Amino acid sequence: MSLVTIDHNTCLRDGMCGEVCPQGLFEPDGEGFPAFRAGADQHCITCGHCVAVCPQGAVSHEALPMEDAHLIDHTLAVPIPALNQLLRSRRSVREFREEPVPQAMVREIIDTARWAPSAVNRQPVHWLVIQTPAEVRGLAGLVIDYLRRSTSLEPRYARYIELWEQGRDPILRNAPHLAVIHAPDEWIWSSVDSTIALTQFELAAVAQGIGTCWAGFLMRAANGHLPLREALGIPADHSVFGALMYGFPRYSYHRVPPRLEARIEWR
Template sequence: MPLFTVDETLCRRDGLCVAVCPASLVRRDGPEGLPYPLAGKEAHCIRCGHCVAVCPTGALRHSLLPFEDFPPIDRTKALPPEALAHHLRTRRSIRNFKPDTVPRETFAAILDSARHAPSGHNHQPVAWTILEGRPAVAELLSHVAAWMREEVQARTDLSRTLGLAGAARAVDKGKDVVTRGAPHVVFAHVPARGITPLTDAVIAATWFEIVAHAHGVGTCFAGYLMFALEHRPELVRLLGIPEGRVVPAALLAGTPAYRYRRMVPRDEARVAFLPGLAGGEERAACCRRE
């Protein structure tokens, strides 16, 4: 079966599908030629869907991607830049949660958007594990607290850098500075090896966080949990995550206990525009703030 077919009665011969294919698998002979797939290179297709998505007439059909999975783009639903900026600026890292669990349907809706996050070579390696309910999260907390105490007793550099002694004391006194009383923890996990698996997971988790905010679900990147999973790999297995996969991102999640009324300030963006390659002095000057 060819990688794709083209309806020659619909094709405009505009060459858009040829131009956008990142693997150069779409060819045509001359400016009026009909697009055709490069023979014998089907395995090089990364299933990005660009060739189908760019076609203005729907003339191209991809053998690996059902055409019904390519809904038309509704330009009227595009967010104005001001609306998107407002959404991003109203997102907060939530550390106070209501005890109720988030419906699975809400998580499904969030993940239905987050699954479209970009990944290296479109490998889409990210899978998700979601701890559901405070008892499950509290059980994980007990394991993390035990790891903290061991690091403190061993007087490791990590325990000093992270201030684990104070965190462990707080947990022992009933103040949860690790999971913050969240009813869920969301783990994005990927194969340990791949094109860009660690980056893919962080990007996907970031998309999850942004979309969750739109659904009224608060999140916070779980730093202590991440360090515990990195230094105590058996915790990853306790989560049911298969051998050979790692967890580059974990989010506390739940319904926020409080409503924020104002956006908050952040430092101005630091940026350097380079019209060419810069040397040491030039680079330092272009980054200096007046």
């Protein structure tokens, strides 16, 4: 049986499923109905375009059950001004309340982020969520250890070490939580796919009132400092491709400061 079948009773023979298939796996049969090409099963990337585009629900994909392919409610379209404000007003939050973010809320955000695009729908991302502030603090300490070993190469790190010794946290900013993304080294697009997924996580978090900040120092140290890597529990064949500290912001922001004009070359 073919991976994809077409219900001839409901199909309108409009050819849309074939046109949107990124692998070009459909061809019309003798009656004009779309048909999955012979041998196409091994080339399908299970992106779901064919299922998503059919207004009649005539496309059935064995790996994508129709009952799990929820209808889009077009009345929920986000107003452009609201979307623009969300994107422009997002800020890197470094001061957090002690109140923990409920796990259910984070699970919902990750559930949204898993729809982020990935190359050929590989979906290589693995999530590590550190929920305990004490563990986040311990990870920050391991990053400081990494910086101590690197001051001969990067003298500017001395300032961060000094702040840490004064009882401050310039690494993870006393954040209550941390989200880390890792993915297989063998996949050439792991870095890009991870960045897109973590960006989608960040925007979904901000939309729910959660503050985030990219944990650059931890990202740099995670793949070069064995004690930190072991503390994170990253598989030997994976690398860390992103990390976000997050929590409820201590302060609210009320204005959108200007940015540099976009550098555009029109062709």
